[in-house]
Amino acid sequence: MRFTFTADRICQVKTFLKAQDISRSLLAKIKFRGGGIWVNGQAQNAIYQLSIGDVVTVDIPDEVAFENLVAIEHPLTIVYEDDHFLAIDKPVGYASIPSAIHSNTIANFVKYYLVSQNYPNQQVHIVTRLDRDTSGLMLFAKHGYAHARLDKQLQSKTIQKRYYALVEGEAELPDEGDILAPIARDEESIITRRVHDSGKPAHTSFQVIGRYGAVKLVDIQLHTGRTHQIRVHFSHIGHPLLGDDLYGGNLSYGIHRQALHCHSLSFFHPFEEKQINLSSNLTDDMEKVIIETVGKRIPTDQR
Structure with a gap:
């Protein structure tokens, strides 16, 4: 290239x-x-x-695909693509990258796509990740130089992501606010996190955009990127995410994963020198909770 x-x-x-x-x-x-x-x-x-x-x-020479990453055929919902970047709408139930317990991942699917399209650069470069049971927008670079350019934006926090979450709690939740609470590892688990003074600083902003009885639809922006940050912060203030049994979420609404969806992603395109703004509609399982709670479809501007 x-x-x-x-x-x-x-x-x-x-x-x-x-x-x-x-x-x-x-x-x-x-x-x-x-x-x-x-x-x-x-x-x-x-x-x-x-x-x-x-x-x-x-x-810059072409990049050969990594041999230890298996290409797996799986349909992708492509939201944006050009010579440098690829953005997809990630479904629930798939980890971003392989691990000891996950081998059927988004990275495997993207590798298959790059190879099947016979693109000159076939290495998978993940710019933004999502947890296995979080849905929504994920961004990939299609070559190492593009990845390096966006890494600088990640470091300077100019790549913006916003999330929808469905939360429930008895405490009053203001229309908007900031949660500033340090997050640390849970001493009794290698998976869970907790709010604790020994943790790293964490900052979450939110705005309530829908109230459906006890359930609230919240639009969230992260200012830091701690593991499980949204889930930990909302559990900490008494409003855990629906379906998030790891942090006290209610399972009775028929949603059995954390009700969290990355609906907006924006970055500055370093080669075309323009802002790219991507969006993703609320998932069917999250919308179903709202429909069954209030008896009507969610307004288009909240999806």
């Missing part, structure tokens, strides 16, 4: 490319795996001295 830049400083090629998020390891791939660097149409190396206005062209 070829990328072209115009030098805006006097420096070595490698220094200039680092500012374009081309790392030392990626430069090594360019050098040893069939890529190339040109300045004003002439082949050059990474220590060539640039002048302002020089045109730098970089060929």
Whole structure:
């Protein structure tokens, strides 16, 4: 894949490319795996001295798929795709990546898709993950350089994700608010988390967009990314997510997973230099709870 830049400083090629998020390891791939660097149409190396206005062209070699990730055929609901990024609407019940207990995962499905489409880059680069029983938008990079560019956005927290959750509790829940409570590992479990002073800072913002008796539909934004953050925070304030038996959620509504859905994802496209805003409708199982609770469909602007 070829990328072209115009030098805006006097420096070595490698220094200039680092500012374009081309790392030392990626430069090594360019050098040893069939890529190339040109300045004003002439082949050059990474220590060539640039002048302002020089045109730098970089060929990044194609990426071969990882052999230890098995390609598994499974339909994908693609929300967005171009040469650099792929976004899907993840269903419930599938982990993002393989583990000792999960082998039939979203990463396996995406690898099959990349290979079956005969794309030149076939490595799976996950930018944003979701828990196995959380549904909604997941973002992938289609090559390592695109992944590196979005990693910087993750670090600067400019990739924005919003979630819908169905919660229930006896305590009063204000129309909007912030939950600031540190999250730590549960001393008695390797899976669960808890609010505790020994934990890392965690910040969750929310807005109630629907009240259906005891059930509330909440629109949530994370400002930090702690494990199980939404589930732990809402359990902590006395409003656990429906179906979330791990953190005290009610199972009597017929939903048997945490009622959590990533409905919005936005990022700045570093190659097209524009904002990308993606959305996903509320899932059928979550909407069914609302329909059966209030006897009517949820308004379109809340889905």
